[in-house]
Each structure stands twice: as structure tokens, then as C-alpha cells.
Amino acid sequence: LKNMKKSQKQKQQQQLPPGPPKLPILGNLLQLGELPHQSLWKLSKKYGPVMHLKLGRIPYVVVSSAETAREVLKVHDLECCGKARLTGVGKLSYNYLDVAFAPYGDHWRQMRKLCVMELFSHKRVQSFQFIREEEVASLVNSISRASSSASPVDLSQKIFALSGSILFRVAFGKRFQGSHFDNHKFHELLAAAMAVGGSFTSEECFPYVGWIIDRFSGYQAKIESVFQEVDSFLGQVIEDHLKAEGTKQEHEDIVDVMLRIKREQAQSAHEEEQLTTDHIKAVLVDLLLAGVDTSAVTVIWAMSELARNPRVMSKAQDEVRKCIGKNGSITEDNMEQLQYLKMIIKETFRLHPPGPMLLPRQTISHCKINGYDVNPETLLQVNVWAIGRDSRYWSKAEEFFPERFIDNSVDFKGQNFELLPFGGGRRICPGIQMGISTVELALANLLYHFNWKLPNGMEGGDLNMEEAIGQSLTTSKKTPLMLLPINYSHPK
Numbered sequence: 001l002k003n004m005k006k007s008q009k010q011k012q013q014q015q016l017p018p019g020p021p022k023l024p025i026l027g028n029l030l031q032l033g034e035l036p037h038q039s040l041w042k043l044s045k046k047y048g049p050v051m052h053l054k055l056g057r058i059p060y061v062v063v064s065s066a067e068t069a070r071e072v073l074k075v076h077d078l079e080c081c082g083k084a085r086l087t088g089v090g091k092l093s094y095n096y097l098d099v100a101f102a103p104y105g106d107h108w109r110q111m112r113k114l115c116v117m118e119l120f121s122h123k124r125v126q127s128f129q130f131i132r133e134e135e136v137a138s139l140v141n142s143i144s145r146a147s148s149s150a151s152p153v154d155l156s157q158k159i160f161a162l163s164g165s166i167l168f169r170v171a172f173g174k175r176f177q178g179s180h181f182d183n184h185k186f187h188e189l190l191a192a193a194m195a196v197g198g199s200f201t202s203e204e205c206f207p208y209v210g211w212i213i214d215r216f217s218g219y220q221a222k223i224e225s226v227f228q229e230v231d232s233f234l235g236q237v238i239e240d241h242l243k244a245e246g247t248k249q250e251h252e253d254i255v256d257v258m259l260r261i262k263r264e265q266a267q268s269a270h271e272e273e274q275l276t277t278d279h280i281k282a283v284l285v286d287l288l289l290a291g292v293d294t295s296a297v298t299v300i301w302a303m304s305e306l307a308r309n310p311r312v313m314s315k316a317q318d319e320v321r322k323c324i325g326k327n328g329s330i331t332e333d334n335m336e337q338l339q340y341l342k343m344i345i346k347e348t349f350r351l352h353p354p355g356p357m358l359l360p361r362q363t364i365s366h367c368k369i370n371g372y373d374v375n376p377e378t379l380l381q382v383n384v385w386a387i388g389r390d391s392r393y394w395s396k397a398e399e400f401f402p403e404r405f406i407d408n409s410v411d412f413k414g415q416n417f418e419l420l421p422f423g424g425g426r427r428i429c430p431g432i433q434m435g436i437s438t439v440e441l442a443l444a445n446l447l448y449h450f451n452w453k454l455p456n457g458m459e460g461g462d463l464n465m466e467e468a469i470g471q472s473l474t475t476s477k478k479t480p481l482m483l484l485p486i487n488y489s490h491p492k
């Protein structure tokens with residue numbers, strides 16, 4: 001009793017971060033609106049760069065400046081790198097056997113090591129270069145065929161298909177054309193999984209009664225049905241790989257690598273946690289959730305910004321066409337020369353980070369951010385979208401101006417807290433090289449092989465740049481990007 005009284009007293013003396021007034025039961029849920037990163041940005045202008053809110057019963061802290069992001073991701077990374085246990089995510093991650101949603105601890109460390117050393121190592125990412133090059137070439141061919149009809153192409157759809165095909169081959173070693181997943185079905189399932197991964201159940205937000213809302217809204221049933229479909233697909237993939245074991249294969253895919261490690265572990269008497277089929281499936285779900293949409297939306301936002309900014313588009317085309325010459329075949333080895341293209345990608349990440357508030361974290365223990373108390377088990381997010389648009393760090397912040405990165409060492413590898421598309425600290429994205437390789441190669445090819453026009457006499461300013469509404473882990477463009485491709489042939 002004495003201890004309880006002491007901790008109550010301590011809590012009363014605490015200074016929580018400021019934040020908007022909270023409604024009984026709902027807390028601040030209604031203030032999040034349809035695009036929470038935008039609503040929270042507006043609120044932060046009033047309440048400051050560290051805000052305290054409540055999502056139903058869940059305490060929620062949002063930071064929105066480079067300085068406070070540094071405190072969360074660097075100074076207090078250890079206190080802030082936990083993960084909340086949310087129903088949808090728990091189900092999809094086979095009860096947190098994965099990396100991205102696993103709580104901080106030995107299990108996460110071991111899975112993270114598997115990712116960094118084996119699955120996304122520099123060597124492994126390079127070993128998939130031929131897949132990226134083949135899939136990008138096939139995208140170029142399909143756009144080239146479409147260009148003869150002189151009608152606009154749905155570039156959003158084509159780029160999602162590209163990113164999905166690459167990840168499918170990298171992870172599972174086969175194309176989804178011809179598998180029981182066609183492009184459409186694959187993306188439908190992925191969107192459903194992203195929605196489940198990106199949302200809370202009412203049960204989490206409301207004490208005692210939440211499960212009733214979930215039952216009536218069908219949310220639990222949705223989680224269950226998405227999980228069943230993903231699980232049966234991954235089960236089939238693993239079975240196919242086991243059947244093919246022993247037959248000589250030229251390239252190891254991600255499933256091969258994990259099955260090999262599982263066999264090696266079974267033979268050695270290591271104390272470490274052993275990989276099981278569920279661990280493998282959980283990591284594969286992470287790859288699907290983290291690796292497809294993120295790269296695709298980056299390319300789509302970049303092409304949208306270029307379509308709106310003809311000056312930047314033609315400067316980028318000049319660069320890539322000069323560098324490649326009439327040879328016409330672009331490989332990843334050319335990328336180092338494409339400095340302007342790299343600036344375009346940074347500028348795209350600044351204005352359109354695919355995960356506008358990173359993945360939600362949960363504090364493990366008490367820490368102070370900007371002098372305010374943040375208690376253990378507080379849901380914590382970094383609004384990197386808001387930081388990218390903050391005029392304190394970026395002059396003419398709303399303008400797409402890649403030249404701002406000339407003679408500017410700011411990069412996106414987690415060391416510069418004003419540009420954090422991949423997050424930072426212990427939980428920084430381990431797939432940076434994998435994602436960037438796809439984004440660079442796709443953009444370079446789209447710019448080399450085609451000139452692009454907006455359809456129906458549209459001007460740059462008419463392009464709809466709104467963000468899609470809906471709970472998901474990534475933020476995509478609301479309307480598909482429709483552009484008219486014109487085949488470019490290099491002068492002899």
C-alpha cells in the first residue's frame with residue numbers, strides 16, 4: 001500500500017506533455033480524422049512538438065520535430081523501441097514471431113540479426129539484381145506496347161505490379177503470374193493485410209465493451225479471414241520449397257535461405273531459439289507488409305511530382321539519357337552516376353514518406369522527452385511527415401525542389417533527424433538497400449525510355465496530389481496516376 005501511494009504521488013507530480021482536451025471514453029480518437037499525420041501536424045502547431053493524447057484508454061505521445069525525434073530514436077531509443085500488442089498485428093505476426101512487430105528483447109534481436117546478416121545483407125540484395133532488372137525491363141515493354149495506343153496508362157497499377165512481382169520472386173522464387181495469385185488478388189490481399197496491420201481494434205481502445213463493437217463491426221472476422229488466406233498461401237509456398245529440396249537451384253530465394261538456416265540449427269546444439277515454420281511465415285508476412293507498398297508508393301509519388309514539375313522531369317531525363325547514351329540498357333551499376341535522380345528520391349521521401357509516422361512504438365520504461373514525462377507502455381509515434389514539411393528545417397517546404405540537396409549532406413539513413421523515411425535507431429528499416437535499389441532502377445528506366453504527358457490537356461497544377469484515406473501502414477496517392485507515355489528513341 002505504501003508503495004502504491006508513493007507511485008501515485010510520483011505520478012501526480014509528473015509533468016505530462018501538453019495536448020488537446022480529452023473526451024471521456026473516446027479520449028482524442030475523433031481528432032485524428034481521416035489522415036492522422038495531417039491532423040496531428042495541425043495539433044502540434046498549437047500544442048508543441050511533444051503531445052500527449054489518448055486513443056480511448058491508450059496513452060499516446062506524438063513527437064513532431066527533428067529535435068524530439070532525435071530524443072526518441074537516439075537518446076532514448078532503448079526506452080522507446082518496444083511494440084504495442086495489437087490484435088490484428090498479433091494475429092498476422094503469428095503471435096509476434098516476426099521482426100517488425102516483435103517486442104524488444106532476445107527474440108527480436110535474433111530475428112533482426114537474421115534480417116541484417118542473411119536476408120537483406122548487401123550481398124543478398126545484390127544477388128537479386130537480375131530479378132529487379134528483368135522485372136523493370138518487362139514493365140518498360142508493357143508501357144511501350146501501351147504507348148502505341150496513345151491512351152494514358154495507369155502508372156499506379158503498373159508500379160504496384162512491378163514492386164509486387166519483384167518481392168514475390170525475391171521471397172518465394174517464382175512469379176505470381178501463373179501462381180494461384182494473380183496480380184489483382186495479390187494486391188487485394190495485401191491491402192487487407194495492411195489495413196489489419198495499421199489499425200486498432202475497439203477492444204484495445206475501450207475497456208470492457210470494446211470486444212462487443214469489434215464483434216458487431218465484423219473486425220475480428222476480417223482479421224481471421226485475412227490471416228487464414230495469408231497462412232494457407234505461405235504454407236503452400238513452404239511446402240513447395242520443401243518438395244524441391246535437393247534439386248539444384250541456381251539462386252537461393254528468401255524462403256530457401258530461411259529453410260536452410262532452420263536445417264542448420266536443427267543439426268547444431270545451439271542454445272538459441274530455433275526457427276520454426278511459424279517464424280518463417282511471420283518474417284514472410286513482414287516482407288509482404290514492409291517491402292511492396294513502400295517502394296511502389298515512393299515511385300508513384302516521385303513520378304507524380306515530376307509530372308507536375310516539367311523542369312525537374314526534363315533535367316532528370318537529360319541526366320539519365322546522357323549517362324546511358326544510346327545503349328539503352330540501364331543496370332544498377334549505373335546508379336552511382338545519377339546524382340540528380342538521387343536528389344529527386346530524397347525530395348520525394350521528404351514530402352511523401354511512405355510510412356508518415358513510422359511504425360508505432362511503445363515505451364518500455366519511463367523517459368523524459370523535451371523535459372516532459374513519458375510513462376512506460378505509452379504508444380509513441382514520430383510524425384516524420386510533419387518534420388519533412390517544417391519550414392524551420394526546409395526553406396519553401398511545400399515546394400518540390402531536389403536542388404536543395406546539392407552540397408547538403410542530409411541523407412535518409414537515420415542520422416539526420418529532419419529526414420527519416422526509414423526511421424532510425426535500433427528499429428531502423430533493415431530493407432533500405434532493397435527498397436532503394438527497386439526505386440532507383442524503376443525511376444531511371446521510366447525516365448530514360450519515355451517522355452510523359454498529362455492526359456486530356458491537363459496542366460501540372462491540375463494533378464490530384466491528395467493522399468488516400470483509410471487505415472493502412474503506408475500513405476498512397478488517392479487517385480491513380482494516369483500518364484501518357486511517348487516512346488523515346490535516343491538520337492543516333
Ligand code: HEM
Nearest residue numbers: 100290291294295355358359422423424427429431434435
Ligand atoms: C522505400 C522503401 C521502404 C521504406 C520507406 C521503408 C520504411 C520503413 C520504416 C519507416 C520502418 C519503421 C522504422 C522505425 O520504426 O523506426 C521500417 C521497418 C522495417 N522495414 Fe522497411 N521500408 C522500405 C522497404 C523495405 C523493404 C524492401 C523491406 C524488406 C523486404 C523492409 C523491411 C522492413 C522490416 C523487416 C522492418 C522492421 C524492422 C524492425 O522492427 O526491427 N522495408 N521500414
